Amino acid sequence: MSQFQSIFKRYEKKYILTSWQKQKFLETAKLYLAKDKYFHSTICSIYYDTPSRLMIRNSIEKPIYKEKLRLRSYGTPSADDKVFIELKKKYRGVVYKRRTAMTLREAEMFLSGKLLPKTQIEKELAWALKYYEGIEPAMFVSYERDSYCGIQDSTLRITFDSNPLIREEKLSLADGVWGEKILQDGLYIMEVKTPYAMPLWLADELDRFKIFPSSFSKYGTGYINSLKKQNTSELENVQKIKKLA
Incomplete structure (x- = not known):
């Protein structure tokens, strides 16, 4: 695998x-x-969460610290294609991310607890899997990305x-790119990423x-849309939180 x-x-x-x-x-x-060298890509992710969706509910509350765990690929992978397991943490506005590369087959085994960690990063990922009891695939998210540097x-x-x-x-x-749209046509999500202050x-x-x-x-919007369809009391709680944020 390349670096x-x-x-x-x-x-x-x-x-x-x-x-x-x-x-x-x-x-x-x-x-x-x-x-960027890899200017255009189709990014696909499976977000993992607890059965009660603790991770995304916590994220929506905009706490000082939050984290997400996802399995990511560029395009639709086969069982032997490289994918990435990522643990993304955010603390006081700073994003920290740990990720490791495996084949899709290996990654799904690792995330289901059937493959032991080998590296330090894999040990951190395994700890998160153990900490969030019952963690499971929760949502597929995909989008088209253009990248500049x-x-x-x-x-x-x-x-x-x-x-x-x-x-x-x-x-x-491996099930491909399809699903429900969550952003109006003609709109784009721009993201600025830098280790320093924004240039003038x-x-x-x-x-x-x-x-x-x-x-x-994206995951948060998908989760709220799902609550709307279910018409649950949890949606009222989320809406109150978003108004206060």
Whole structure:
């Protein structure tokens, strides 16, 4: 397997853009941004959670600390294709991520407790699996992503996600890309990722085109949509929390 980054520590900010805002932003940002080596990708994830969906309920409450566990691929993998198991933590606005690569077959065995951890990162993942009792595949999320990186600062990454889809059935990455739309056509989720403070040129461009931060979560939105269909009392609690946030 080729080398990949297994540990991340950075700030991440999300924004919801219209097609016009995206076009204008990229026109003026071309002096600072270049297309990433892997510019376009279809990202697929299976989010793992407890039967009561403790992890996403906690995340929606916007605590100081929260975490998510997911299995991720680029495109639809076969059993022997490489995928990534990721534990994403956020503490006081800083994102910490640990990830390891396995084949899809190995990853599904690991996540079901049938494969023992070997590396330090795998041990951290195994601890999370044990801590969240009964953890299981909870939701499939996919989207189309275009990625850019800074010309002068390669640690700066800006991505644009479109057509996010979710489903709560057929929870294997091998089952392909399909599901329910959770974002209006013509809108994009822009994410700014940097280990440092946001560069001044970027802050100026965001202000120029009235691009404001958004707390949009794909898994969180999918979870709320699911509650709406069930018409449960839990939805009322989530809505109260979002109003207070």
